[in-house]
Every structure is written in structure tokens, then in C-alpha cells.
Amino acid sequence: MTARARGARAAANLMALFAAVALVAGCGAWTDEREATFGFDFPPPAADEGLSAIVFFTDGVNRDVFERLLADGRLPMIRKYFVDRGLYARRCVSSIPSVTLACETSFVTGIFPGRHGVTGIKWFDRNRLLWRNYETIAQKNTLDGDYIAPTIFERLEGETTMSLFYQAHRGATKFAENWTSAGPPYFFGWYDLVDRISLLRFHIAASVARQREVFPAFIIAYLLYPDMEAYRSGVSCEAYERAMEHTDAQVGRVLRDLEAADRLETTVIVFATDHGMIDVAHHWPIEKAFRDDFRIDVATGHLWEETTFEDRLAYYGKHACVLAGSGDRYWAVSLRKPKPGAAAEDGKAPAFENWLVRPSAEDLRSYPTRDGGRIDLIGRLREQEAVDLVAYRAGPERIHVTNRRGTAEITRGTSPEPRGASAAANTGRPAQVGHSSTYAYRVVQGEDPLGYADALPPEMVLGQPHAAAAWLEATIDTAYPDLVPQLAAYFDAPRSGDLAVFAAPGWDLGEVHKAGHGGLRPGEMLTPLLIAGPGVPHERREAPMRAVDVVPTLLDLLGKPVPEDIDGRSVVGKK
Numbered sequence: 001m002t003a004r005a006r007g008a009r010a011a012a013n014l015m016a017l018f019a020a021v022a023l024v025a026g027c028g029a030w031t032d033e034r035e036a037t038f039g040f041d042f043p044p045p046a047a048d049e050g051l052s053a054i055v056f057f058t059d060g061v062n063r064d065v066f067e068r069l070l071a072d073g074r075l076p077m078i079r080k081y082f083v084d085r086g087l088y089a090r091r092c093v094s095s096i097p098s099v100t101l102a103c104e105t106s107f108v109t110g111i112f113p114g115r116h117g118v119t120g121i122k123w124f125d126r127n128r129l130l131w132r133n134y135e136t137i138a139q140k141n142t143l144d145g146d147y148i149a150p151t152i153f154e155r156l157e158g159e160t161t162m163s164l165f166y167q168a169h170r171g172a173t174k175f176a177e178n179w180t181s182a183g184p185p186y187f188f189g190w191y192d193l194v195d196r197i198s199l200l201r202f203h204i205a206a207s208v209a210r211q212r213e214v215f216p217a218f219i220i221a222y223l224l225y226p227d228m229e230a231y232r233s234g235v236s237c238e239a240y241e242r243a244m245e246h247t248d249a250q251v252g253r254v255l256r257d258l259e260a261a262d263r264l265e266t267t268v269i270v271f272a273t274d275h276g277m278i279d280v281a282h283h284w285p286i287e288k289a290f291r292d293d294f295r296i297d298v299a300t301g302h303l304w305e306e307t308t309f310e311d312r313l314a315y316y317g318k319h320a321c322v323l324a325g326s327g328d329r330y331w332a333v334s335l336r337k338p339k340p341g342a343a344a345e346d347g348k349a350p351a352f353e354n355w356l357v358r359p360s361a362e363d364l365r366s367y368p369t370r371d372g373g374r375i376d377l378i379g380r381l382r383e384q385e386a387v388d389l390v391a392y393r394a395g396p397e398r399i400h401v402t403n404r405r406g407t408a409e410i411t412r413g414t415s416p417e418p419r420g421a422s423a424a425a426n427t428g429r430p431a432q433v434g435h436s437s438t439y440a441y442r443v444v445q446g447e448d449p450l451g452y453a454d455a456l457p458p459e460m461v462l463g464q465p466h467a468a469a470a471w472l473e474a475t476i477d478t479a480y481p482d483l484v485p486q487l488a489a490y491f492d493a494p495r496s497g498d499l500a501v502f503a504a505p506g507w508d509l510g511e512v513h514k515a516g517h518g519g520l521r522p523g524e525m526l527t528p529l530l531i532a533g534p535g536v537p538h539e540r541r542e543a544p545m546r547a548v549d550v551v552p553t554l555l556d557l558l559g560k561p562v563p564e565d566i567d568g569r570s571v572v573g574k575k
Helices: 003-025 030-035 063-071 076-083 100-109 140-145 179-187 191-200 202-212 225-233 238-260 286-293 309-316 361-365 377-382 421-427 468-475 483-490 547-557
Strands: 052-058 086-093 122-125 130-133 161-164 174-176 218-223 267-272 278-283 321-326 330-335 387-395 398-402 406-414 437-446 499-503 506-508 526-532 539-541
Touching (some): 052 238, 052 547, 063 076, 063 238, 063 526, 076 238, 076 267, 076 526, 100 547, 122 330, 161 202, 174 202, 179 191, 191 202, 191 225, 202 218, 218 238, 225 238, 238 267, 286 321, 361 377, 377 387, 377 499, 398 483, 526 547
Parallel strands (some): 052 218, 086 539, 161 174, 161 218, 278 506
Antiparallel strands (some): 086 526, 122 130, 267 526, 330 499, 387 398, 387 499, 406 437
16 A cells, blocks of 8 residues: 555544544534533532533624624524523623733733733743744643733632633643644634534533532633634635534533533523634735835744743844734734944944843834835834734833824823722722723824724813723724723733734735734624623623623622732622
């Protein structure tokens, strides 16, 4: 038998194996499974058993598509178990940047990315000269060592907790990664099967509950099919809608098993997402632009801990720029500060400070090119049709956001008052988000780049400070919801770029995908959030929330202390 024949037979055997697994997991006519279950043998709740919580965390849910399918009766399980029983918050705000692992980490910590430290799926740490890419097999499990905030798993120390394929899981009693079972179908693009395999891991929860005679206090299951289908096919297509219907059917199978065991009355259930997705029709490859059009010396090597620090120092010391993109619609640009007279008249290579020294805004407006010239990086980026906004540090506690319309400044200050009376009134307790921070916004050049002047009270666009909650409420229906406090938080991170570049609607900064995320627009930032179960009000809530509110809300419902030092707040008003 030839090597090609052996390879073909091995591939056929592998396909047959996963076809069998698919049948066991419920592959086939899954649209008929809304009356089916997985057959999990969950034990009924004990008489003295406390509450537990289960989160179905679905990647890449477009809010408009979700609401249309829900209204058309195409998400019957979500309607039955969530909408008809609990809280439907249709204006939940994701985190900046709106990319998966930054948002995943924010979701389980209750803290914005700039404060927990994970600023993307890919990032560059200029202090340690370290590149990270969680999409690689080698680095995907480094995430839990990269953020500095406690997770809900750690805050439930002593309880049984489980993470099913959810990457930010530090402190979980059990992490089901599914690599050997879900890796091959992921490789073949069978994302529906990957999700069914992930949900099958609830059998572990059933087994643990029977052995320990107590149900896990917290379980989170990660589902990826809608996100991956959007990348592949776009959001405005039947394939994406079918991915959402598949998610509804499979989540419903788990919930039917919980219902059969009488566990719904002792379990808080959550349906959440990390970010929305929007269609992409045009591409502007930013890496190519920096190399070929801007003539910046960009590092192409991506070195991490497997390379010694000395070798990383030598390599990155040869280059002036590192680019890190996530979700295709957000890119972080890290740059070295040029030394005085860096671009000499005689065409010598420019000289730079080491990576510990960040460039100033003035440096970015006259940055040395590799051929001895100078370029206004801010100006060149803002004039691109593909670019929505460019953000950068303008000084201590000052951030500038700019596009072709103009430039505005965000400043952060302090106030003796808590976060804002309106937010505190929602819960009957002292406010938490932002603590004593206030944020001011004003146009410093040209027109308002965010268009806030057309929608906000005059005092909010004339530099008067307001609390984070006030900015959320005032901007929720604008083109840039919750941008002011969240962008200020982003630039707190040592791993944030010197320039943060966000793509315009219809564009991404990559080359291949039909949908994307990571930007600042409502299609990416506004998501549905559904919570049902004991202690949860039954209502359709129009008041805005943040995704970081889920952890304090769950801790509140579970009777655990709600920490004061996080960005989220409980939204159920439970004392």
C-alpha cells in the first residue's frame, strides 16, 4: 500500500470515527432535537441544598439576528427557559476591546481588560518583550497566568466549580478542555459538533453531583459555533441563523435534563456572549500597510517564553514596531520612542530608545521610517477609509480619539462621590463601577469624532466630569456605546498599544473573514444577556448593563460577598 493510500485510509477511518461520535452527540437532524435531551442523570436537589449557577457562554452572538430569530419563534428553548422565566437585558455592553479572550476574562472577573491585563487574543508585552497568541496550541493555556484579577472560580473557593471548554478558568475545580475529542472536528470546521461535545461534558457535573452529594456551585460552558460560522459565512446569511438555531436546540437539551431533575428551581441559568459580530465586505491589511506604505520597521517574529529573554532582547532590539490584531477589527500598535535626531539627513538608520520607553504623541506624528524619512502615523491612519477611530495617550490621564472628522480628549479625574446616583438607585446599595473616578470629554480639534454632541447633554461634551455610570446611560444608543470610561481603562494596561486602531463599519484590518469584531460599534458592543432562576426578576430590561455585571450579580444571587474593587455591579438588587 502506498503512503498516499495509507493516508487516505487513515483519513477515512478518522472521518468514520467522528461521524460515529457525531451520531452519539446528536448530529443529524438537530432541528428536531427541541423535544430531546442529552440524558444526563442529574440528581434532584437535596432538601437543604443551596443555589447553583450555570452559564451558557456563546461566542459571537449578533444582537439583531438574535432578536429577530427570537421574535420569529426560531429560538424556542431560549424563550421557554430564559425569556419566559427571567430577566432579558437587551442592551448589555461588551468590553473594549470586544475580542473573545479579553471579554472572557472580563466576564469571569467583573473587571475591564485594561485592569485585568489581557488586552486581546494577541498582544505584545513591551516590558518583558513577550508576544502572546492564544490561538496557538502552544500558548492557548497560558491565559490563566496572564491576568491579575481573581475569577469567580477563585471567589467561590471551597465550592465545586467547573469550566467546560471556557479558557479563562483559573481556580475551577474541573476544566474540561476537550482537546482530543474536539480538536479534530474543529480542524475540519465541524463547529456544531465541537459545541455538542462541550455540552456532553455536563455528564461530569452529573457524576460529581452524585458522588459528592452536592451539585456544583458554578458551571460555565463555552460554545463557539455562531462565532466561527460568522467568520466563515458572514452574519447576514442563513448559515449564521442555523448556527444560532443549533445553539438554541443544544442548550435546550441540557435544560430539559435539569428540568427533569427538578433542578431549575435551585439553579440560576445565564445565556451570555462575549461580543457581537458584524459583516465585513472590505479588507485593509494593516500589517502590509505599515511595512510597505508607511515604511515602518515591523517585527515579523513573534517570540515568547520558549525563547530566552536575552534572545528576545536581541531580536526586538532590532525593530521599531510590533503589531497585534484581534477579531480583525482591532489592532494594537506598539512602537519604540525615537531618539533625538533619529532620522539623520544622511539616511542612516533611525535610532530608538529601548522598549521600556513609550513614544509621545508628538513622536507618533513624526515617526522615523526605516529609510530615514518621517511619517505622521496618526494622520495617515485616520485618513484611511478602513479606519473608524485611532486612540492614543496624549499625557497622564489623557486619551485622544481621532478620525477624519476631528479629535476629542478623554480625561480622568476623581470625585468624593461614588460612581453615580442613578446606578446606585438601581440596586439600593453604594455604587461600585469606577469607584471615585470621573471622566470628561471635549473636542480639541475639528468636529466631534464620536458624534456625541448630537445626542448627549451639552455639559457632557464640554469637558465636565461625569461618573462611569452616567456615560453608560448617556451613550448606550449612540454609535459608540460606553466608550469613554472603557477606553480610559484600556490604556491603563501595560500591554495596550501606543496606538489602538479600530476598523470602520464594513471593514476589517485583516484579509480573509466575512465578519469580524473587536471594534467599537453597537453591532460588536451591544449584546443580549438573559438570566433566569431564583431571585431573578421576570422582566425585559431596557436599562443598560455591562457584561462585567454578571459576576457580581451571580455572587449576589448565590449569597456570596460582592467585591468592592471590581468594575461590575449586581443588577438584581439583592442585599
